[in-house]
Each structure stands twice: as C-alpha cells, then as structure tokens.
Amino acid sequence: MSTFSQEENWNRSKMERLQQERLKETIERVYHHVPFYRKAFQQLNVTPDDIQSLEDIQQLPFTKKRHLRENYPFSLLATPMEEVVRIHASSGTSGKPTVVAYTKNDMEHWGEIVARSIFMAGGRRGDILHNAFGYGLFTGGLGIHNGSEHLGCATVPISGGNTSKQITLIQDFCPRVICSTPSYLLNIGETMKSKGIDPASTSLEFAILGAEPWSEEMRNNIEEMFGIKAADIYGLSEVMGPGVAMECIDCQEGLHIADDHFLVEVIDPETLRPVPDGEDGELVFTSLTKEALPIIRYRTGDISSITRGKCACGRTTTKMSRVKGRIDDMLIIRGVNVFPSEIERYICDMDELAPHYQIHLQKKGVMDHAELHVEVCENFFELLPMEDFNHPTAQELTKRIQRSIKMEALVSMDVYLEKPKAIPRSEGKAKRIVDLRSNVSTPL
Ligand SMILES: [Zn+2]
Structure with missing residues (x-):
C-alpha cells in the first residue's frame, strides 16, 4: 500500500x-x-x-x-x-x-x-x-x-x-x-x-x-x-x-x-x-x-x-x-449531554427528512428547552396534502422523530417540520445551534 x-x-x-x-x-x-x-x-x-x-x-x-x-x-x-x-x-x-x-x-x-x-x-x-x-x-x-x-x-x-x-x-x-x-x-x-x-x-x-x-x-x-x-x-x-x-x-x-x-x-x-x-x-x-x-x-x-x-x-x-x-458545543438539556452530531444521525436516517436542521435553545422558566427545526425532503412535501404540517401524516412523522431522539439520545425536544429550503444554507461552517437564551447565536 x-x-x-x-x-x-x-x-x-x-x-x-x-x-x-x-x-x-x-x-x-x-x-x-x-x-x-x-x-x-x-x-x-x-x-x-x-x-x-x-x-x-x-x-x-x-x-x-x-x-x-x-x-x-x-x-x-x-x-x-x-x-x-x-x-x-x-x-x-x-x-x-x-x-x-x-x-x-x-x-x-x-x-x-x-x-x-x-x-x-x-x-x-x-x-x-x-x-x-x-x-x-x-x-x-x-x-x-x-x-x-x-x-x-x-x-x-x-x-x-x-x-x-x-x-x-x-x-x-x-x-x-x-x-x-x-x-x-x-x-x-x-x-x-x-x-x-x-x-x-x-x-x-x-x-x-x-x-x-x-x-x-x-x-x-x-x-x-x-x-x-x-x-x-x-x-x-x-x-x-x-x-x-x-x-x-x-x-x-x-x-x-x-x-x-x-x-x-x-x-x-x-x-x-x-x-x-x-x-x-x-x-x-x-x-x-x-x-x-x-x-x-x-x-x-x-x-x-x-x-x-x-x-x-x-x-x-x-x-x-x-x-x-x-x-463547548455539547448541549446540556435538562441534565442530559448531547452533541448536535448525534441528532444529525437520526435526521439523516429518516427518508422523509432532508439533512438540514437547527436546534433552537430557549429558557422556559428555569429550564433549558430545545426545539429541533428540521426540513422535510421535497418528495414528502409534495405528497403531503395541502402542504399542511398539521395533516396526520406530518404529525405522525413529528412524533416519530421525537420518539427516536428521546429513545436514542435520551433528550426531549419539540420537533418542528420545515418546508424544503427553509433552513439557511451554509457557505462555510453550518450554524446548527441558535441560542435564544441570551439572544446570541453560537456557530459550530
Ligand atoms: Zn488507514
């Protein structure tokens, strides 16, 4: 060799x-x-x-x-x-x-x-x-x-x-x-x-x-x-x-x-x-x-x-x-440590999703609260009746993502589906975390 x-x-x-x-x-x-x-x-x-x-x-x-x-x-x-x-x-x-x-x-x-x-x-x-x-x-x-x-x-x-x-x-x-x-x-x-x-x-x-x-x-x-x-x-x-x-x-x-x-x-x-x-x-x-x-x-x-x-x-x-x-990038969500790259794995594994996501961190009371915003892929979106994320098919997908993250990464996140191309695209390092707790964004 x-x-x-x-x-x-x-x-x-x-x-x-x-x-x-x-x-x-x-x-x-x-x-x-x-x-x-x-x-x-x-x-x-x-x-x-x-x-x-x-x-x-x-x-x-x-x-x-x-x-x-x-x-x-x-x-x-x-x-x-x-x-x-x-x-x-x-x-x-x-x-x-x-x-x-x-x-x-x-x-x-x-x-x-x-x-x-x-x-x-x-x-x-x-x-x-x-x-x-x-x-x-x-x-x-x-x-x-x-x-x-x-x-x-x-x-x-x-x-x-x-x-x-x-x-x-x-x-x-x-x-x-x-x-x-x-x-x-x-x-x-x-x-x-x-x-x-x-x-x-x-x-x-x-x-x-x-x-x-x-x-x-x-x-x-x-x-x-x-x-x-x-x-x-x-x-x-x-x-x-x-x-x-x-x-x-x-x-x-x-x-x-x-x-x-x-x-x-x-x-x-x-x-x-x-x-x-x-x-x-x-x-x-x-x-x-x-x-x-x-x-x-x-x-x-x-x-x-x-x-x-x-x-x-x-x-x-x-x-x-x-x-x-x-x-520094490790998220501690209600006491559980998780890296954004772990969340990425579940997203890439699901056919309905595109590999574009952001995690928004907020404070709810004294607790840190995480929202996962993830894009659905074109195919899923086109087949979704009325392009409506409230449709049971979309709701079912949301629940499935939530369950998978909860089971595998042991953290609870609210999941929001986004339309294709809704998440800003990277021209260098991707911005995965949007920290709204102090109004500062942390690029990875
Ligand atoms: Zn080698």
Missing part, C-alpha cells in the same frame, strides 16, 4: 524514539524562549531535564485557548518575528482572536503533512483540486492550498461562497478532488440539482471534508449524492491547521494522526487524567516540530478516542475516532 511519507509506516518504537527526541527539543525551545511556558513550568517545579520519556509529558502544564488570548498577539512566539513568514488568526466569538505563526520550516512541514493527507484521501500529483475552504485568516483554505501544491495538484483557490461559480468551475475544470465543509458541499450538490445538474455526473471522485463535526450518516448522503468517496480531515489552528489527522480512504474508519509532528493524549476533561486507549475523552496535542509557535499539551475541547496498531491501509500511525463534538 503506498503512502506519501515513509514515517507513516514506521514501527512504533522507531516513531517513539523520534517523538522523544523532538519532544525534548520542543521543551527546550519553549522553556528558553517563551516566558509564559517558563513560568508555567516553574510553577509546577518542572525543568526540561525532568522530561526523559514520553510519559513524563504528564508533568507538564496544559495550554488552553484562553492562554493564547491572554498572550495576544505575539507573546507565545518562540522565534523572532524576522523568522516568521505567515500569521493566521481564528475568529473569536468573544474577545480577542487567537493568533498563530509559522516559520519557513513550519510551512514546509505543514505543506508536507497536508500533502500526505490529500494523498491519503485519494488525491494524486497531477490531479485538479477544487479548494472550497475559506481563504483568509482561517487556516482551512490556505492550509489545504499549501499542501495541495506540495503534492503537485493543480490547485483551484475558489474559497467558500459564490455557489454558482463553484458549479461552473467544477463543470469546466473537471477537478478530481474537492475540499470543503460537509455542509457546504451538500449546499453545492443541492444547488446543482436545482439547476438540473446531477452532482454524480461531475468529474469529482474524492472529497476532503472537515472544519465542523459531521456524522457517518451525513457522509453516506454526500457520497451517494455525488457518487464519490469522502474522507474526514481534522486540525485546528492552535495546533497547526488542517492535517493534524486524516482519514484514509481505504478504510474510512478513524483518522491517522501525523505522529512525527504531534504527540496526542486523551484525558478525562474533569480529572485531567489520561483515559485508556479506545475510551472517549478530550484530545490534547503537543507539537513536536513547530518553531514559531510550539504548543504544549493543548486542550482541544474535542471529544474522541485513540487506538494504536497497524491499520488495514498499512499505516502504523495512531488513529483517532471521528470527533464526536466539542465540549
């Missing part, structure tokens, strides 16, 4: 030796060049010499998003600005954005890791790659762009939005690979259909989708609609950007972490202790090669589990399960 980089097939002990060496270098770098880390190490009474094995990493402090904000804009840099060639920032929903920076070497590594990811998803040198991730301060667009060029793909930097133009270029340029958020690709597919174009008739063969949580059922919908194979890409700007982990198209079961560049841990978010392999917890990453902004034990807030061992594709790198959701 072919891979883009030889490190992907290394045996575990060889990989661990490299990780240990690189971990030591990273720790020296932050201890001597980043006052924030030096202070945090000193508070825990740890010096770089105390870290002799990969397990010793547990002695080190965690980094959280707020630490990046508190050190805005450049206080976490471990190199002088003269060595920085790229700066990105993530949009802060509240307060200051988080800023990340890259040296020339960092850009090289990132390019290689993303090239590896595109290769893993089916892309090859010489392919045309249509990149519909947003360009700009967000790492998605430019991160994929860099890796796509590194692999040797003819890269189309269309960015998100302008769906008609996306469709024209897909038809005229005949790309083999498309990169996007899952919700936006769905939007492109539906817009094609409304113009009388069959999405399965295009040249596309592979999709690299990410930047928002999505379900297996959503994958099935997209693959069927376009007649393609779709793989999940994972990354976050604080750790590097897209490419931290990538699903192999051979198995489509779990994402390969770039072990030679990132050390992964999974912790219990309450006790902060490591959880055993295979069990769900919060992903924590330490960068092993980054120069401009090395990061130690970054708490991602993403819930996943990891496994080690050889994958059927031949790769030996650590695998993480598809991210269930972010701790």
Whole structure:
C-alpha cells in the first residue's frame, strides 16, 4: 500500500524514539524562549531535564485557548518575528482572536503533512483540486492550498461562497478532488440539482471534508449524492491547521494522526487524567516540530478516542475516532449531554427528512428547552396534502422523530417540520445551534 511519507509506516518504537527526541527539543525551545511556558513550568517545579520519556509529558502544564488570548498577539512566539513568514488568526466569538505563526520550516512541514493527507484521501500529483475552504485568516483554505501544491495538484483557490461559480468551475475544470465543509458541499450538490445538474455526473471522485463535526450518516448522503468517496480531515489552528489527522480512504474508519509532528493524549476533561486507549475523552496535542509557535499539551475541547496498531491501509500511525463534538458545543438539556452530531444521525436516517436542521435553545422558566427545526425532503412535501404540517401524516412523522431522539439520545425536544429550503444554507461552517437564551447565536 503506498503512502506519501515513509514515517507513516514506521514501527512504533522507531516513531517513539523520534517523538522523544523532538519532544525534548520542543521543551527546550519553549522553556528558553517563551516566558509564559517558563513560568508555567516553574510553577509546577518542572525543568526540561525532568522530561526523559514520553510519559513524563504528564508533568507538564496544559495550554488552553484562553492562554493564547491572554498572550495576544505575539507573546507565545518562540522565534523572532524576522523568522516568521505567515500569521493566521481564528475568529473569536468573544474577545480577542487567537493568533498563530509559522516559520519557513513550519510551512514546509505543514505543506508536507497536508500533502500526505490529500494523498491519503485519494488525491494524486497531477490531479485538479477544487479548494472550497475559506481563504483568509482561517487556516482551512490556505492550509489545504499549501499542501495541495506540495503534492503537485493543480490547485483551484475558489474559497467558500459564490455557489454558482463553484458549479461552473467544477463543470469546466473537471477537478478530481474537492475540499470543503460537509455542509457546504451538500449546499453545492443541492444547488446543482436545482439547476438540473446531477452532482454524480461531475468529474469529482474524492472529497476532503472537515472544519465542523459531521456524522457517518451525513457522509453516506454526500457520497451517494455525488457518487464519490469522502474522507474526514481534522486540525485546528492552535495546533497547526488542517492535517493534524486524516482519514484514509481505504478504510474510512478513524483518522491517522501525523505522529512525527504531534504527540496526542486523551484525558478525562474533569480529572485531567489520561483515559485508556479506545475510551472517549478530550484530545490534547503537543507539537513536536513547530518553531514559531510550539504548543504544549493543548486542550482541544474535542471529544474522541485513540487506538494504536497497524491499520488495514498499512499505516502504523495512531488513529483517532471521528470527533464526536466539542465540549463547548455539547448541549446540556435538562441534565442530559448531547452533541448536535448525534441528532444529525437520526435526521439523516429518516427518508422523509432532508439533512438540514437547527436546534433552537430557549429558557422556559428555569429550564433549558430545545426545539429541533428540521426540513422535510421535497418528495414528502409534495405528497403531503395541502402542504399542511398539521395533516396526520406530518404529525405522525413529528412524533416519530421525537420518539427516536428521546429513545436514542435520551433528550426531549419539540420537533418542528420545515418546508424544503427553509433552513439557511451554509457557505462555510453550518450554524446548527441558535441560542435564544441570551439572544446570541453560537456557530459550530
Ligand atoms: Zn488507514
């Protein structure tokens, strides 16, 4: 089985030796060049010499998003600005954005890791790659762009939005690979259909989708609609950007972490202790090669589990399960925890529904109250007498959705059926939650 980089097939002990060496270098770098880390190490009474094995990493402090904000804009840099060639920032929903920076070497590594990811998803040198991730301060667009060029793909930097133009270029340029958020690709597919174009008739063969949580059922919908194979890409700007982990198209079961560049841990978010392999917890990453902004034990807030061992594709790198959701996005409805992606699974499973939904949160008295607004599909709507949602057929469907969510996710939600196209379409990250409790919307 072919891979883009030889490190992907290394045996575990060889990989661990490299990780240990690189971990030591990273720790020296932050201890001597980043006052924030030096202070945090000193508070825990740890010096770089105390870290002799990969397990010793547990002695080190965690980094959280707020630490990046508190050190805005450049206080976490471990190199002088003269060595920085790229700066990105993530949009802060509240307060200051988080800023990340890259040296020339960092850009090289990132390019290689993303090239590896595109290769893993089916892309090859010489392919045309249509990149519909947003360009700009967000790492998605430019991160994929860099890796796509590194692999040797003819890269189309269309960015998100302008769906008609996306469709024209897909038809005229005949790309083999498309990169996007899952919700936006769905939007492109539906817009094609409304113009009388069959999405399965295009040249596309592979999709690299990410930047928002999505379900297996959503994958099935997209693959069927376009007649393609779709793989999940994972990354976050604080750790590097897209490419931290990538699903192999051979198995489509779990994402390969770039072990030679990132050390992964999974912790219990309450006790902060490591959880055993295979069990769900919060992903924590330490960068092993980054120069401009090395990061130690970054708490991602993403819930996943990891496994080690050889994958059927031949790769030996650590695998993480598809991210269930972010701790921040987890809804607590009357004491029950639920991720929007779990609700999505039930929706995608029902033939009468379209994969478009929003969850509205409100306060009723002191209780949180959730409403699920979900679109019915065209066929159901056309057959519904008088297009009337009070008709017994619609009422029966509403009850069935409610029951299924209650039984499977253990939460009670009021369900409202919506006409086709009533839910706003995504041109980037889908807005799944509308929080009316404080009149603020939280994009996922
Ligand atoms: Zn694999």
